[in-house]
Amino acid sequence: MNKITAAITAVGAYVPDYVLSNQVLETLVDTNDEWITTRTGIKERRLLKEEGKGTSFMAIKAAQNLLEKANLDPKEIDLLIMATATPDMPVASTGVYVATEIGATNAFAYDLQAACSSFLYGMSTAAAYIASGRYKKVLLIGSDKMSSIIDYTDRATCIIFGDGAGAVLFEPNTDGLGLQDEILKSDGIGREFLKIEAGGSILPPSEETVKNKQHFVFQDGKTVFKYAVSGMADVSEKIMERNNLSHDDINWLVAHQANRRIIDATANRMGLDESKVLINIQKYGNTTSATLPLLLSDFETQLKKGDNIVFAAFGGGFTWGAIYLKWAYTKK
Numbered sequence: 001m002n003k004i005t006a007a008i009t010a011v012g013a014y015v016p017d018y019v020l021s022n023q024v025l026e027t028l029v030d031t032n033d034e035w036i037t038t039r040t041g042i043k044e045r046r047l048l049k050e051e052g053k054g055t056s057f058m059a060i061k062a063a064q065n066l067l068e069k070a071n072l073d074p075k076e077i078d079l080l081i082m083a084t085a086t087p088d089m090p091v092a093s094t095g096v097y098v099a100t101e102i103g104a105t106n107a108f109a110y111d112l113q114a115a116c117s118s119f120l121y122g123m124s125t126a127a128a129y130i131a132s133g134r135y136k137k138v139l140l141i142g143s144d145k146m147s148s149i150i151d152y153t154d155r156a157t158c159i160i161f162g163d164g165a166g167a168v169l170f171e172p173n174t175d176g177l178g179l180q181d182e183i184l185k186s187d188g189i190g191r192e193f194l195k196i197e198a199g200g201s202i203l204p205p206s207e208e209t210v211k212n213k214q215h216f217v218f219q220d221g222k223t224v225f226k227y228a229v230s231g232m233a234d235v236s237e238k239i240m241e242r243n244n245l246s247h248d249d250i251n252w253l254v255a256h257q258a259n260r261r262i263i264d265a266t267a268n269r270m271g272l273d274e275s276k277v278l279i280n281i282q283k284y285g286n287t288t289s290a291t292l293p294l295l296l297s298d299f300e301t302q303l304k305k306g307d308n309i310v311f312a313a314f315g316g317g318f319t320w321g322a323i324y325l326k327w328a329y330t331k332k
Contacts, residue, residue, distance in 0.1 A: 006127035007178030012066025013297035041260025045162025045285030116315030166293020190318030247271035
């Protein structure tokens, strides 16, 4: 019997309509287009502005986009994994609500949180469920409304993040396609450098925490950048070595879109030509859990069956890793 691997068989996405350009940011904080572009590669990002709509709204849209494109009955989905750092609310799982809203009534669902590595960790989790033989269709969604946790007077963070969602469907494959290998890492040293200080069990919400802006993302940019460059590049290089892959063997690098310089450093370590690196950071900024599936959606027509793809991400915690996957279909 052929070994069961987990292949991505469909992709969906959603980004909000509102565009926050560098020019608009120039009116909010002391910054300019050239400064932002040279340091991050970001030109604009999308924000979900409608009142009362959160992460689940975008997740539902991305899932519906996938279901429509794949002509899939949501009742066939066995499991829905919601990768997010910005759930709709504490306690009540966002993924559970999304599953119900899209009609995935036979699926169980839950949230997975590993900051910007959430989707990458979710790929590993979804693939393990498929490889177990117990589940046939696992829907993995990455969705984040980063605008809900960003202080738009803090130029260190407001220039970086945007809102968006993407979804992929994992199904069993016996032809050797799909997820081949993974290297996932974490290190609690990162807790102090990228966080939201208040709102959790250590420092519950209070009038004082709101006044002190402790419910917004804090990032020590230089430290995070240093760890991200070495972390993402190390695991990407290592996964190539472990699978005897040269730069010629890799068709695409699908890297977390946090900073153009981090992506370039990873590609350089892998010896990859710029033409093999998927980039859309200029359009969306860092959408946290949504960056990887948004790349797959934007470039889906360029991906060919059998393509060797390396996924890489780095996030708060710290969390990071790389996944080697063989693409399973050519979009007609």
